[in-house]
Amino acid sequence: MINNVLSNLFSKPATRNFPAKTREIAENVRGSVEFNTENCVYCGACALKCPANAIEVDRPAKKVTFDLYKCVACACCAEACRKGCIQMAKQYAHPSYRKMDVVFQGAPLLTDENGET
Amino acid sequence: MNILQKSRAKSPWILHYDAGACNGCDIEILACLTPVYDIERFGMVNVGNPKHADVLLVTGTCNKRSARVLKNLYDQMPDPKVVVAVGACALSGGIFHECYNVLQGVDGTVPVDVYVPGCAPRPEAIMEGVMMALEKMNKR
């Protein structure tokens, strides 16, 4: 008991000084889902595999809607994607004041829309 | 910022309620209390009494029975108060959003000020969420 107290007294603090100093995040950490829609073919494999139904793929509209607030960071979508469009970022998803959906729209449709308006 | 606001921001007391979580977020909140993260550096204390608390941390999906308890706890807290929803379940029901006894997130029961996503969120994210909530509380 006394040994314990003394060794704790003289060892350096265990505390990680969080906001002042962020810890380096380990490799391969499943932080948050990152989309890269450049190669996306809107096959919908990610939406099919997602256990939380956080991803919606609208193929005709070439639109991917990702609900960050349903996501359970299981990395199923990243494994299912054959085009390598989905990656798990090391950084965790940051808190926010409002709920927002992340919407990705493919390039062809976007120009169409711009052309119309 | 008057002295009252300043002192409130320097020592926010936290009330934690599990409205139907899997425990993952709860142990991460407890992990914030441990020497490694040590939120007591910021004057944060985890209290059991809603009347002493400024910040309500809610985890879990919120089912029909715990919604009543949650509402009750929220009503008992003195103003100004902020609510931080922690984890995918508390935000939208997460993986459980289609279960029969689940209310798909706590924002239907109590007004949520800060959403902390993740399953389970890392302690860093929870601490960040609480600090964001305090900023919001000071603007009130």
Added chain:
Amino acid sequence: MSNRTVIPFGPQHPVLPEPIQLKLELQDETVVSAVPHIGYVHRGIEKAAERMEYTQNVFLVERVCGICSFIHALCYCQGIEQLQNIEAPPRAKYLRVIWSELHRLHSHHLWLGLFADAFGYESLFMQFWRNREMLMDIFDKTAGSRVIISTCAIGGTRRDISDAHLQEILDTLDEVNKQLDKSIPVILNDYSVRKRTVGIGKITREQALELGAAGPVLRANGVAQDMRQLGYAAYGELGFEPVTENDGDCYARAKVRARECYQSVDLVRKAIRQLPDGEILTKPKGRPKGRVISRVEQPRGELLYFLAADGTNRLDRLRIRTPTFANVPPLVAMLPGCELADVPVIVLSIDPCISCTER
């Protein structure tokens, strides 16, 4: 009869991170009877498992309980593997042992800390939780997440552990062992701890068996029953003896868990020493058909999954019986006769996991 009062204990109580309500009937300060009221965390996972695909269910059952998530997934995957008639490769079996023993270790650390907190020993709580962070770092590095590690898959594991990480685990375990040597004697020998736990919440061996106790609650009554004796995953090759104590009180339950910490450290070391090379995933073929019961040992005791499948990609029925569900009747038997101030210690001594219980 005049001094009888009913006190509700919970659902929101400082000693419990999770909501459970006990209606305690008291005669002055002594508990006469206790009736548990649950349902604050009931979600309906068993029904959801019938809706989702059987492959997605792995992620659902992991979230039955955030403390022993890997072991839930393991139990489910072993059941599906039996139904599909496949076997995980040897390396995957050893990796499963490593991760489930690390889970047990971190769960026991967590419990020992909470238990210390329940009888008012906050510095001991801090010690255990500080040590637990070393284990959480291992999960972070090897599995990519701190709590819900999602590494178990049907047919094996989703991730491998590299040699560098294996060495890191061994180094961490040395440190954990060193810290355990410092903290465990306090739990076992300290005068005030003994004063608050010895003889409290006692049940007999017959009662424990009759009331269907599971895990450390059963083993603290001298019944050498541990599902790891079934030899699932690689436990059969590691040589395993369950830890038992004979007194059946809170102190004995703490002792069982304290000794199991050391056992887990040894099992992980042994598993890393014997870890074979090779594949980590057998590709499943066909769809599950039939019925099977899968049992594994969770930190809290015996976990039982009943799976019924009819050859489609959805399960017909998934029944989850968790150890705390089995330990609630013994808890009801432990409480009468104790004093109100002992209730938190007794409730914690079964290591309650309410989200497991209600699913």
Added chain:
Amino acid sequence: MMETMEIKPQEIIDIPNIRDVDVSELLDRVKKAADEKRRFVTMTALDRGDHFEVLYHFDRDLHLEHLRVRVPKGRSLPSISSVYLAAFLVENEIKELFGLEITDIAIDYQNHLYLIEGVEPAPMAKDKPLE
């Protein structure tokens, strides 16, 4: 009584050590299990359309043994909590979530173990929507 299943019984993997009993002889069988010092593990209910299938799981030295009763819908099942008190929780659960009437449970929660008043009863029954 044969099960209503499309798959032939010999093709499917089933649980070993299962014994079919009638509702009337259930309590005697359970008493016998108690006398032989079997540990009560749990019960499982399955909704099979026109009837409920209830399995009682017992453990003895790491071996599982099971009793199976079939209860037509609308009929009730006697509680075994007079023999094994430990069964009271799971019996309440089955009663509430499946809508199978179980009589004389030692601690009866009156269908409010998990669910509150005013919600749809028996959510686990097969005729209830999955979502």
